[in-house]
Amino acid sequence: MWAIIGTWPFALRGVEQAARGLAAGQEAMEAAVQACRLIEDDETVDSVGRGGIPNREGYCELDAAVMDGRSLGIGAVAGLRHCPNAVLAARALLDHPTHNMLCGPGADAFAREQGLSQRPIETPQAMERWQALKRQQASHGHDTVCFLALSNNGRLASAVTTSGLGLKMPGRVGDSPLAGSGFYADDELGAAAATGLGEDIMRGLLSFQAVSYLKQGLHPQQAAEQAVLQAHQRMLRGGHQPDNMAVICLDKQGRYGAACNHQEFVYAAAAQGQPPHLVPVVPVIDNQRAAAPRELKGLR
Numbered sequence: 105m106w107a108i109i110g111t112w113p114f115a116l117r118g119v120e121q122a123a124r125g126l127a128a129g130q131e132a133m134e135a136a137v138q139a140c141r142l143i144e145d146d147e148t149v150d151s152v153g154r155g156g157i158p159n160r161e162g163y164c165e166l167d168a169a170v171m172d173g174r175s176l177g178i179g180a181v182a183g184l185r186h187c188p189n190a191v192l193a194a195r196a197l198l199d200h201p202t203h204n205m206l207c208g209p210g211a212d213a214f215a216r217e218q219g220l221s222q223r224p225i226e227t228p229q230a231m232e233r234w235q236a237l238k239r240q241q242a243s244h245g246h247d248t249v250c251f252l253a254l255s256n257n258g259r260l261a262s263a264v265t266t267s268g269l270g271l272k273m274p275g276r277v278g279d280s281p282l283a284g285s286g287f288y289a290d291d292e293l294g295a296a297a298a299t300g301l302g303e304d305i306m307r308g309l310l311s312f313q314a315v316s317y318l319k320q321g322l323h324p325q326q327a328a329e330q331a332v333l334q335a336h337q338r339m340l341r342g343g344h345q346p347d348n349m350a351v352i353c354l355d356k357q358g359r360y361g362a363a364c365n366h367q368e369f370v371y372a373a374a375a376q377g378q379p380p381h382l383v384p385v386v387p388v389i390d391n392q393r394a395a396a397p398r399e400l401k402g403l404r
C-alpha cells in the first residue's frame with residue numbers, strides 16, 4: 105500500500121508526482137521531499153521557496169523539516185536566507201550523525217556546503233506583493249506545504265516547507281521546523297503535519313497530538329479532528345482565541361484525513377487505487393464564530 109497527502113490545492117502537482125513515484129516503488133522520504141521541492145520551485149506559490157513572501161524588512165527567511173518514521177530521525181532548518189530549496193537542506197541534515205536542526209547563518213552555511221542552489225529567494229512579484237501588504241499594513245501567511253507519504257515497504261515520512269508568516273519579525277520561527285508541532289512521523293503509527301498560525305499550532309503540539317490519537321486506535325480523520333478540537337478548546341479555556349489551524353494525518357495502513365478550525369482548508373491526496381484529488385475540509389469548529397463543534401466520532 106502507498107499513499108501521499110499534501111496541504112492546500114497547490115499541493116496537487118506534488119501529489120501527482122509523488123503518486124507516480126510511490127506506485128513505481130519510490131521510498132516515502134524521497135517522494136515527500138521531491139513533492140515539496142516541486143512546489144518550492146513554483147514561483148507562483150507565494151508561501152514557500154523562491155517567490156515566498158518576505159519578512160517585515162523585505163527579505164525571506166525559509167523554514168523546512170523532514171522526519172523519517174523508521175528511525176524518528178529529524179532534519180530541520182529555520183531562517184534560511186539564501187537557499188530557495190529549504191526542504192533539500194533539511195533532507196541533507198537528516199543524514200548528519202548528531203545535528204537535527206540548524207538556524208540562521210549556520211543553516212545557510214550548511215546548505216552552501218551541501219552544494220545546494222544559492223539563487224535569491226525574493227522574486228520581483230513577491231516584492232511587489234510585499235510592498236502592497238506593507239501599504240495595507242496587512243499580514244499574510246498560513247500556506248505551508250506539508251506532505252506525508254507512505255511507501256510500499258511500510259515506511260512513513262513527513263516533509264514541510266514554508267516562508268512562514270508574511271511580514272514576520274526577522275528571526276521569527278513558526279511551527280513548521282519544530283518536531284511535534286509542524287510535523288511528526290512514526291512508522292509504527294502514522295504521520296501528521298500542520299499549517300496555520302505557527303504560534304497557535306505550537307501551543308497544542310498539533311502534529312504529535314494527531315499521531316498520539318492514532319495510537320489510541322482512531323482513524324486519521326478522527327485523530328486530526330480531535331487534535332484540532334482539543335487544542336482549540338484548550339486555548340479558549342485559557343482565554344486565548346486561536347487563529348487558523350489545520351492538520352493532515354496519514355496512518356500506516358494508508359488511510360488519511362484532515363481537520364481545521366476555519367473555512368478555507370483543502371488538501372490533496374492519492375493512494376493505491378485512488379487517483380490524485382482535492383478534498384475540501386469542513387471545520388470541526390469555526391474560529392470566526394462562537395458556535396459549538398460539530399458532532400465528532402471517536403473520543404470526546
Ligand code: ASP
Pocket residue numbers: 151245246247248266267268269277278279280298299300301302303305
Ligand atoms: N505554519 C506556518 C508558520 O506559522 C504558516 C503557515 O502554515 O502558513 O510559519
